[in-house]
Amino acid sequence: MGDQIGRGEEFEKKAEKKLTGWSLFGSGKYEDAADLYDKSANCYKLSKSWEKAGAVYIKLANCHLKSESKHEAASAYVDAANCYKKISPQEAISCLNQAMNLFLEIGRLNMAARYCKEIGELYETEQDFERSMDYFERAADLFQSEEVTTSANQCKQKVAQFAAQLEQYPKAVEIFEAIAKHSMNNNLLKYSVKGILLNAGLCQLCRGDVVAITNSLERYEEMDPTFSGTREHKFLADLAAAIDEEDVEKFTSVIKEFDSMTRLDAWKTSLLLKAKNALKAKEEEEDDLT
Template sequence: MGDQLARGEEFEKKAEKKLTGWGLFGSKFEDAADLFDKAANCFKLAKSWDKAGATYVKLANCHLKLDSKHEAAQAYVDAAHCYKKTNTTESIACLDQAVILFCDIGRLSMAARYYKEIAELYESEQNLEQAIVYYEKSADFFQSEEVTTSANQCKQKVAQFAAQLEQYQKAIEIYEEIARYSLNNNLLKYGVKGHLLNAGICQLCKGDPVAITNALERYQDLDPTFSGTREQKLLEDIAAAIDEEDVTKFTDVVKEFDSMTKLDPWKTTLLLRVKEMLKVKEMEEDDLT
């Protein structure tokens, strides 16, 4: 490890010396780039991630001097992947630089991919607001390249986090849009009832029984096979419990569904919000009587 670190520092020194020297027709940048690349590899082998990241940024700058935007973008990506192990902020900054360059040279699918990676980094930091921003950017780019499956995966993340942040209408619109798209795709048809269930749970969180009833009618028009499913029955029964302000009924309905189909943490969190809302309503009713 120590040996690799020393080798890396030696290559880096040589590269810096090349840059301060005189070179013919940009050859000093080519020579320096070669040396920075070797230095970064040595730093990676020594697991000196910050040094490797910083060296890849220097390599990117050399490529920019040579007007090699694709190579510069790739160097920024390499820098980001080193920084990912130690410094999320630096990793995101490098990926952002890479995306700008990929956009410049028309590599939109690469831009989409790295926007998604930025979103995942924000997600890992529990920064849901920024994760939404970058998943949306990624979805737009994937959509423009007609990579609809990847676009929808990103949109589902947006909907998931929007609901967690109580932006229910935004989440509803996304889930309904994905359900409509999935209906026309034989491979994705099986997932439609799941998207409609998610949209319905977001409707429930808004606490408007009329809106929930209208939504359920819309979902049955959209997908006639939704009618009679356990998902549809769950939403209908919860809507009735909200209308009747009956917490016990709500709890029984959710328990019964969960015993057959395990509710994931996201659904559980949202349904607990609905339950709390119901409890408040029930207490208000008790206070009035």
């Protein structure tokens, strides 16, 4: 390991020397230095010196920028980000932002979308849902502009999920319903519609407006005629009835029954818990009044 660090430092010094030296061909010294920086970064990676490797990849990116090689510079920033991911998510985000902006400049929108999405994922692991939502939203727009519909929908669903977590239910409902409507016209995507409508319905439940929930279910039946015969539709209708009757026990047993057949993920569970707590609070409030 120590040997690799020594070799990395040696290549790095040689690169610095190239850059400070005089060259008949201006761009030549940047290309030579870039080659040495690349070797240096590889040595640091082999020794798991992630901070040193990341810093050298940034120097490599700057070399490529000096010689007007924006694609190579963006790729070097991505390499830097991959090193920083292991030690500093914030540094990784900074490098990915640089890469994303360069890919946008050279019209590589698909690549820009990919790294925009990756930034969203890093913010998600940092529990910064506001920023994560912003980047997933941008990624969705970029994927959409390149007609990469599946990736665009995945990003939009993330935006809707974060909106619900931040209790921005109308926004979440609007996004889920738009995805469902769009997916109905696509043979590959239409089978996912019942799951998306379930997500939209759960966001409506958290708003606690029984009339809005009932109206939504009617709309979903019109949107997808097969929806009324699904387990997801029955689940939402039964939950709506329990809320209407202000029956916490019924609400809980409906969830248990559905979960025994179709496992509820953490996101759905957290929304159902919010709806249940709101129902409980309402029940207790009415008990206090009597």
